[in-house]
Each structure stands twice: as structure tokens, then as C-alpha cells.
Amino acid sequence: MKYAEKQLAPGERILYRARYHWIFYGRAIVLLLFSIAASAVALVFEAKGAGPTPSKVAMWVAAALFLLSLVVFAIRGIRARTDEFVVTDRRILHKIGVFAHETRQCPLERIQDVTVDQSFWGRLLGYGDLAIETASERGQILFPTIEHPEALRTAIWTHVGPGGVSVPSPEAAASSPPARSAAPADRLAELNDLKNRGLITPEEFEAKRREAVRDL
DSSP states (O other), X not given: OOHHHHHOOTTOOEEEEEOBOXXXXXHHHHXXXXXXXXXXXXXXXXXXXXXXXXXXXXXXXXXXXXXXXXHHHHHHHHHHHHOEEEEESSEEEEEEOSSSOEEEEEEGGGEEEEEEEOOHHHHHHTEEEEEEEESSTTOOEXXXXXXXXXXXXXXXXXXXXXXXXXOOOHHHHHHSOOOOOOOHHHHHHHHHHHHHTTSXXXXXXXXXXXXXXXXX
């Protein structure tokens, strides 16, 4: 059982669990590629009859790089299995570390803003950093190099309304009397505001806009 499951309060449930993108293993991959290149150089030296010394040196370099890539991959793999980035229906939970844990959490109602930072390659490959601005003393919670950061942002804003107001859980919503739906014009204005703030994608905005227009 993972750390987040052990920390759940009675009735609390996990909505989204973020994971590191494969680019998190980038250093190990680069070292492995250099190892392959060094092996190719050794084969070229041997084919050209450059003597045993250059070929042997290149092979030793290739072996050292290969072993180093395995070490880096193992370290990253342990971090990927132990670090946790979790959204529940009550809070955000961020735990890093293997032997010494650093844990940060924030109730959903104290979230002020959620920012996705993606480079060109991040948008192309589907990874990025997600920064959560909170009203707690320690401020920002960062989820780095995670896959599909926009999906995580959507999971958060699905349960956090504008202004950091927490949306009731399904159990609470079922026990409360149904509220009157907002006017379509108000819904359009709210959707436009969410799109301008980058809290929903253009595709989500268009889908919700069509629903609101049908209610006019």
C-alpha cells in the first residue's frame, strides 16, 4: 500500500495520481546512448586495424557509461516508485523521498491558482511542471516533470470552484437539496473567464459553450 492510501481519512478518496514522464529518465537514456556510441567507435577502431589499445579504451569507456546509466536509471526508478503526487476529493498531497520523507499537503479550498509550465518539447512529448499556489504558509507546491500536467490541472479545477472554493464531494452533494442551475448567460461568462485564465482548454470551453447555448 502506498503512502497516500495510508493517509486517507474515512470517506476520502483519490481522484488523480500523477506520475513522472519517461523524460524523467533522460540522463540515464543519454548515458546509454553515449555507451552505444563508444561501442561503435571501438568496433570502427578494430575494423580499421588501429591496434588493440584504442579499441580496448573505447570498450572500457562504453562499459563504464553503460554501468553508470544503469545506476542512474535505478536511482530514478526508485524515486518514481516512491514519490507521490496525489489529488483527493479533499486535498493535494505531495510526498518525496525514500528513507527521509518530505510531505506537503493542502486542502482544496486553500488552492489559489494552478499553473502548467511546458516547454516546446514538453508540449510535443506530453510532460511539464505543475505549480499549485496555495494560501498555506509554505506557498507553492510543485509537481515536476509529470506526464499529462493539463489532465492533473483539470482534475484539480473539477473539484475547486472559482476563488478557491471547494466543490462538495458526491456524497455531500447527494445529501444536500438540489441547487437551481445558473442562467446560461452567467455560465457563458464564467466559462469565458476560465478559458482566459487558462483553467480549461479551448476544446473544453467549446463543448461547455455549446451546452450553455442549447439552454438559451
